[in-house]
Amino acid sequence: MSGSEADSVRAGGWVNAHTHLYSALVPLGMPAPSPSPRGLSEVLRAIWWRLDRALDPDCLRAAARLYVAESLLSGTTALVDHHESPEFIEGSLDLLADACEDLGMRALLCYGATERNGGRTEARRGLEECRRFHASNRRTLVRGAVGLHASFTVSDETIREAGALARELGTVVHVHVAEGVEDVDHARERGHADPLARLLACEGLPEGSILAHAVHLDESSLRRAAERGLWIVQNPRSNRANEVGYPRALWAGGRVALGTDGFPSDPLEEGEALLRESALHGEGGPAVAERLQAGTALLAGLPAPLPAARVERGRLLQGEREVVRDGGLAACDLDQVRAEASEQAHRLWRRMEAIA
Numbered sequence: 001m002s003g004s005e006a007d008s009v010r011a012g013g014w015v016n017a018h019t020h021l022y023s024a025l026v027p028l029g030m031p032a033p034s035p036s037p038r039g040l041s042e043v044l045r046a047i048w049w050r051l052d053r054a055l056d057p058d059c060l061r062a063a064a065r066l067y068v069a070e071s072l073l074s075g076t077t078a079l080v081d082h083h084e085s086p087e088f089i090e091g092s093l094d095l096l097a098d099a100c101e102d103l104g105m106r107a108l109l110c111y112g113a114t115e116r117n118g119g120r121t122e123a124r125r126g127l128e129e130c131r132r133f134h135a136s137n138r139r140t141l142v143r144g145a146v147g148l149h150a151s152f153t154v155s156d157e158t159i160r161e162a163g164a165l166a167r168e169l170g171t172v173v174h175v176h177v178a179e180g181v182e183d184v185d186h187a188r189e190r191g192h193a194d195p196l197a198r199l200l201a202c203e204g205l206p207e208g209s210i211l212a213h214a215v216h217l218d219e220s221s222l223r224r225a226a227e228r229g230l231w232i233v234q235n236p237r238s239n240r241a242n243e244v245g246y247p248r249a250l251w252a253g254g255r256v257a258l259g260t261d262g263f264p265s266d267p268l269e270e271g272e273a274l275l276r277e278s279a280l281h282g283e284g285g286p287a288v289a290e291r292l293q294a295g296t297a298l299l300a301g302l303p304a305p306l307p308a309a310r311v312e313r314g315r316l317l318q319g320e321r322e323v324v325r326d327g328g329l330a331a332c333d334l335d336q337v338r339a340e341a342s343e344q345a346h347r348l349w350r351r352m353e354a355i356a
């Protein structure tokens, strides 16, 4: 990334358009699964779907505060979060929202409804958490969306209910789409060209909805997404780590932002990864600065926009509120946040061990 591209991101701050606050404790020594998972399905089952089932309120609070604190200090001014904690659904979005509001982070939050652990009952509880949060949230810096985990873990009925709920609430849907080939195969087995076609057929994607990954969508699908006013979020470090492939057709979609998918929210690291990966896969030099800045337009287009952010030397302001001052957090002590995270991380690894 050139110096001027890096400077422009620093000046405007960065909107991380897809991430998972719940994964913030992972770098604090999460034991590697044995045997090593191969392919996205095994990675999900061996790591992420065990981690999310092990989350309780104390672990989640510590993870969210650590992620938000470090994100602010890296120049991130907003997080578009996708949350799942199947053993702690009701009230989970309030806990995340409090971490954001207390430390001074703008955020769009959703619970990602899924049927993978508890069928339709689980999906309804996830959607109800989105509804409850949206209706009761009065925070200055936080808004609510409706979440679906991914097409391949939900039924047509759940997709329809998510779309209807988002329209009723006047918000958008946030969902993983075609991250791995499994999602595409699942949609094809049900008679659709790909998961985007399935989500659209079930009216699950109001304008402005956010599709994470789109690694295995083709050019015609990406043009269709653009025509429907949908956002695509590319996650170069995550796609590389999970070996799911490179989203070669993204140039065909008009609205592409960048996210970190649970990796630390550092725009320079993610921008460098985009440059590296796009060169390796012959995308031909994507507009890195354009994708880094697209999250700002995504956020501004929400039905209930958030206050504007400003980044200056050693300062970060959300509206008139100064949340980073002299290069440090205004609202809390970073060492304390890290100590709490480290303590909860050890609890979380023990809880994960107990899950088959």
Ligand SMILES: [Zn+2]
Residues within 6 Å of the ligand: 018, 019, 020, 082, 176, 212, 261, 262
């Ligand atoms: Zn994700």
